[in-house]
Amino acid sequence: xxxxxxxxxxxxxxxxxxWLGVWLAGTTGLAAILLWDAWPWLSGAxxxxxxGTKLNDWPLSALWWVLVPGIMWLQKNLTxxxxxxxxxxxxxxLMAVLITGLFIILAGGRMLLANHLPAxxxxxxxxxxxxxxxxxxxxxxxxxxxxxxxxxxSFYREWRAGQRxxxxxxxxxxxxxxxxxxASLDALKMQLHPHFLFNTLxxxxxxxxxxxxxxxxxxxxxxxxxxxxSLDHKQEARVSLEHELGxxxxxxxxxxxxxQDRLRVEFDISPKCLAAQVPGLILxxxxxxxxxxxxxxxxxxxxxxxxxxxxxxxxxxxxYNDGPPLPKDDAAxxxxxxxxxxxxxLQMLYxxxxxxxxxxxxxxxxxxEIILPFQTVSP
Amino acid sequence: xxxxxxxxxxxxxxxxPLSGLMAMVFLGPRQSLPIIPRSPxxxxxxxxxxxxxxxxxPHQRTFPVAPHNHFILCLWEPLVECDPVTGEPxxxxxxxxxxxxxxxxxxxxxxxxxxxSNGDPVTAHDFVRGWRRLLHRGMEVAQxxxxxxxxxxxxxxxxxxxxxxxVQAIDDLTLRLELAxxxxxxxxxxxDPLLAPLHENSEQSLADNSYVxxxxxxVTNGPFQLREASGTGFRLQxxxxxxxxxxxxxxxxxxxxxxxxxxxxxxxxxxxxxxVSPMPWEERKLPTNRxxxxxxxxxxxxxxxxxxxxxxxxRDVRVRRALALALDREGPIAEFNPGRxxxxxxxxxxMPGRTGLVLLNEDKAxxxxxxxxxxxxxxxxxPVLEMSLPxxxxxxxxxxxxxxxxxxELGVRTHLIYEPTSVRAKRMTxxxxxxxxxxxxxxxxxxxGDLLSxxxxxxxxxxxxxxxxxxxxxxxxxxxxxxxxRLPLLEKAERRMMDAVPAVPMMFEQRQALLAAEVxxxxxxPLARQSLKRLRLETSxxxxxxxxxRL
Numbered sequence: 001x002x003x004x005x006x007x008x009x010x011x012x013x014x015x016x017x018x019w020l021g022v023w024l025a026g027t028t029g030l031a032a033i034l035l036w037d038a039w040p041w042l043s044g045a046x047x048x049x050x051x052g053t054k055l056n057d058w059p060l061s062a063l064w065w066v067l068v069p070g071i072m073w074l075q076k077n078l079t080x081x082x083x084x085x086x087x088x089x090x091x092x093x094l095m096a097v098l099i100t101g102l103f104i105i106l107a108g109g110r111m112l113l114a115n116h117l118p119a120x121x122x123x124x125x126x127x128x129x130x131x132x133x134x135x136x137x138x139x140x141x142x143x144x145x146x147x148x149x150x151x152x153x154s155f156y157r158e159w160r161a162g163q164r165x166x167x168x169x170x171x172x173x174x175x176x177x178x179x180x181x182x183a184s185l186d187a188l189k190m191q192l193h194p195h196f197l198f199n200t201l202x203x204x205x206x207x208x209x210x211x212x213x214x215x216x217x218x219x220x221x222x223x224x225x226x227x228x229x230s231l232d233h234k235q236e237a238r239v240s241l242e243h244e245l246g247x248x249x250x251x252x253x254x255x256x257x258x259x260q261d262r263l264r265v266e267f268d269i270s271p272k273c274l275a276a277q278v279p280g281l282i283l284x285x286x287x288x289x290x291x292x293x294x295x296x297x298x299x300x301x302x303x304x305x306x307x308x309x310x311x312x313x314x315x316x317x318x319x320y321n322d323g324p325p326l327p328k329d330d331a332a333x334x335x336x337x338x339x340x341x342x343x344x345x346l347q348m349l350y351x352x353x354x355x356x357x358x359x360x361x362x363x364x365x366x367x368x369e370i371i372l373p374f375q376t377v378s379p
Numbered sequence: 380x381x382x383x384x385x386x387x388x389x390x391x392x393x394x395x396p397l398s399g400l401m402a403m404v405f406l407g408p409r410q411s412l413p414i415i416p417r418s419p420x421x422x423x424x425x426x427x428x429x430x431x432x433x434x435x436x437p438h439q440r441t442f443p444v445a446p447h448n449h450f451i452l453c454l455w456e457p458l459v460e461c462d463p464v465t466g467e468p469x470x471x472x473x474x475x476x477x478x479x480x481x482x483x484x485x486x487x488x489x490x491x492x493x494x495x496s497n498g499d500p501v502t503a504h505d506f507v508r509g510w511r512r513l514l515h516r517g518m519e520v521a522q523x524x525x526x527x528x529x530x531x532x533x534x535x536x537x538x539x540x541x542x543x544x545x546v547q548a549i550d551d552l553t554l555r556l557e558l559a560x561x562x563x564x565x566x567x568x569x570x571d572p573l574l575a576p577l578h579e580n581s582e583q584s585l586a587d588n589s590y591v592x593x594x595x596x597x598v599t600n601g602p603f604q605l606r607e608a609s610g611t612g613f614r615l616q617x618x619x620x621x622x623x624x625x626x627x628x629x630x631x632x633x634x635x636x637x638x639x640x641x642x643x644x645x646x647x648x649x650x651x652x653x654x655v656s657p658m659p660w661e662e663r664k665l666p667t668n669r670x671x672x673x674x675x676x677x678x679x680x681x682x683x684x685x686x687x688x689x690x691x692x693x694r695d696v697r698v699r700r701a702l703a704l705a706l707d708r709e710g711p712i713a714e715f716n717p718g719r720x721x722x723x724x725x726x727x728x729x730m731p732g733r734t735g736l737v738l739l740n741e742d743k744a745x746x747x748x749x750x751x752x753x754x755x756x757x758x759x760x761x762p763v764l765e766m767s768l769p770x771x772x773x774x775x776x777x778x779x780x781x782x783x784x785x786x787x788e789l790g791v792r793t794h795l796i797y798e799p800t801s802v803r804a805k806r807m808t809x810x811x812x813x814x815x816x817x818x819x820x821x822x823x824x825x826x827x828g829d830l831l832s833x834x835x836x837x838x839x840x841x842x843x844x845x846x847x848x849x850x851x852x853x854x855x856x857x858x859x860x861x862x863x864x865r866l867p868l869l870e871k872a873e874r875r876m877m878d879a880v881p882a883v884p885m886m887f888e889q890r891q892a893l894l895a896a897e898v899x900x901x902x903x904x905p906l907a908r909q910s911l912k913r914l915r916l917e918t919s920x921x922x923x924x925x926x927x928x929r930l
Contacts, residue, residue: 047609047610051636052610098394108404115642115651116611116653118415121666123407123408124412126404128641128645131663132639377768
């Protein structure tokens with residue numbers, strides 16, 4: 001059996017419809033018994049009197065049977081247990097007073113009927129009940145105890161749900177961490193790709209042969225810095241955009257030696273965005289894709305443009321290259337390791353609030369765009 | 380996780396008028412409410428409130444005792460009744476009586492004109508029938524007849540032959556009572572509503588409650604007869620066959636059942652009833668301007684602290700007197716029962732024909748001196764007193780207050796022992812495993828000797844275990860006299876007892892009745908046995924005993 005929200009199965013005996021049915025049956029039965037018993041009096045039989053009916057004899061506490069579902073409904077729907085607790089206290093205080101008043105008035109009403117007094121005597125009778133010790137405050141106590149029990153039960157359920165959620169979050173975090181490490185290693189693997197290293201080492205050799213030792217030293221230093229930053233990225237999920245761009249600079253410095261004058265890197269970064277927090281190594285896979293599938297595939301291609309802009313609460317990062325358009329095979333596109341990894345990480349960190357677009361841009365080139373919430377580190 | 384704020388404004392709005400309606404009830408008008416007019420067919424009918432179950436059976440008792448007595452005495456007439464002024468017995472169903480020379484046989488002549496409600500003559504055989512029925516009832520009511528010879532044995536089934544019980548019908552109009560021992564109060568005791576006769580047709584009606592559907596089957600000999608019985612009360616009509624019919628001014632009496640004793644004054648204010656007795660002692664404001672008055676009468680009972688004079692220091696009369704003088708009455712009474720209780724300075728309260736004496740006072744210094752003279756200065760060396768109390772008396776504040784008083788004034792400690800009745804009965808043996816008992820003694824006849832006779836009881840029934848030959852002699856001598864001639868002997872006996880202090884009278888109780896102004900002829904009756912046949916309704920006099928609605 002599914003529960004009302006369809007969120008899972010509950011035992012049959014915990015289903016609210018069952019209890020509603022029991023309550024309705026009980027209430028109907030109770031009303032039928034009282035009506036049947038009081039019928040001679042209601043129909044004006046000569047020897048019948050209200051005093052002899054169960055309406056007069058039965059304890060008023062039977063009324064709780066009728067009231068309890070309403071109280072449960074109120075507790076669930078009317079009380080605001082978090083930010084508006086004064087409202088809840090006020091409401092329950094008022095309800096306790098009203099229920100106590102209701103019991104007193106009903107007791108007074110019964111006395112009125114049992115003693116054949118007109119309705120105009122109800123205030124006097126209610127007042128007199130006080131003299132007789134008939135102002136019973138137990139209903140207020142019962143109501144508050146009931147509310148207390150309902151709150152305790154409600155808090156217990158929330159606590160249990162919280163416990164479950166915390167457990168799930170822990171698992172999700174661990175998974176995320178694992179994926180991040182894997183992404184870092186993937187990135188490192190990309191950097192240490194034999195072709196990349198081979199090309200870089202060839203470039204260094206060429207520079208040394210041409211007595212451009214100063215530049216060779218710069219490339220070696222850049223490669224070292226690149227590797228160090230790659231390892232650093234394993235330690236943190238998010239870095240500032242400025243830090244991420246610094247990493248890209250090192251990467252592109254090395255790549256620019258290989259591509260010589262063919263590569264023209266353009267940065268269009270809004271200064272306001274430098275402090276924005278972005279996932280570490282989020283741009284490098286896209287830049288590498290642009291180099292690998294864009295600029296290196298087409299000798300005429302030479303522009304790599306990286307931009308960052310703020311749009312209200314969103315940060316928009318783009319990597320553009322003027323290389324050939326995207327392949328028509330979507331599956332191939334989506335299976336690309338860099339794109340897939342980036343999409344997964346964005347989903348993990350931001351859920352539905354982050355997106356990655358990859359599309360051709362007229363008249364020429366391909367544009368990768370990441371949209372994610374604009375966040376900074378709190379001071 | 381937090382709940383989403385969802386203020387259901389419509390619920391809040393619904394609560395406001397609900398609160399308003401409730402406030403209207405609680406703050407609604409409670410003064411000058413309309414008085415329900417008396418219906419024309421009840422213009423000369425007295426309406427009496429009663430709070431608990433009432434039975435038209437004279438041979439059982441219901442409580443409170445006042446409405447029970449009033450109801451039974453409306454339907455049934457015993458042999459004698461007590462004079463409203465002097466308390467002396469006077470003829471009722473019997474027109475005369477005489478004692479044998481040894482005062483062990485009482486012969487009563489019944490009225491020849493006494494009739495049952497169906498017209499049959501009331502005979503001595505009817506009394507014998509009724510009294511034998513009473514002896515088959517519980518001890519608490521059957522013991523009323525125990526002064527008769529063999530009555531106790533017949534009740535306890537050790538005697539099977541009813542003819543051997545000391546009540547015989549000599550002829551239709553002569554009833555002969557043989558007593559177990561001399562008892563001068565016997566004639567007055569015959570006024571007890573329990574000692575009603577029984578018509579041969581009534582026993583079945585009482586047994587199967589058929590009087591509810593056929594009220595005429597309940598044949599009674601009182602000034603009124605049953606016309607209607609239901610869960611809400613009884614309707615009585617003046618009996619046309621009653622011998623004193625011409626003196627009965629009321630056409631009828633209605634006994635109206637109320638939810639409880641406290642609501643009865645409201646019903647009187649509303650015009651539903653005319654008599655509320657007993658009236659609760661709360662000071663309260665009535666919601667109408669119906670003229671009414673309160674009548675107060677002393678209850679013939681005494682609340683007392685009884686010393687077991689066979690135990691330890693309590694053997695010494697100086698100790699008993701010290702404990703008696705140290706007690707405070709007025710302070711606790713003012714705190715707990717103002718108006719209802721009055722301090723007792725003697726054993727016998729005021730009663731018709733006899734004013735109570737002042738034989739005791741409060742003197743703390745003398746109390747300390749006496750205790751020191753007895754060898755217990757400041758209570759040093761005095762053992763802890765054990766006061767036996769019934770479990771149901773835990774709400775009675777007085778014993779604790781008086782025990783504290785003894786400690787404060789004399790340094791005497793008291794252990795209050797609250798016990799179930801069965802456990803307490805074992806303690807109250809002939810030897811008496813207790814030092815002090817607090818309790819009430821209630822008289823059954825308006826006679827000082829009845830209250831004093833408790834000190835004549837044998838040790839197994841006596842709370843004090845006190846016995847004094849001179850006291851016994853005075854009481855015995857008083858028993859051989861009647862009327863005013865008894866009073867000097869009873870006074871001597873009371874003084875003798877109070878000098879010995881086997882018990883300390885602490886409080887007398889008052890009872891009050893609330894009456895509509897038109898009710899006339901009410902009189903104080905210490906045993907709450909007012910005969911309602913003496914009352915009348917006077918609506919045209921305009922007299923208003925009630926200066927305002929506050930009572």
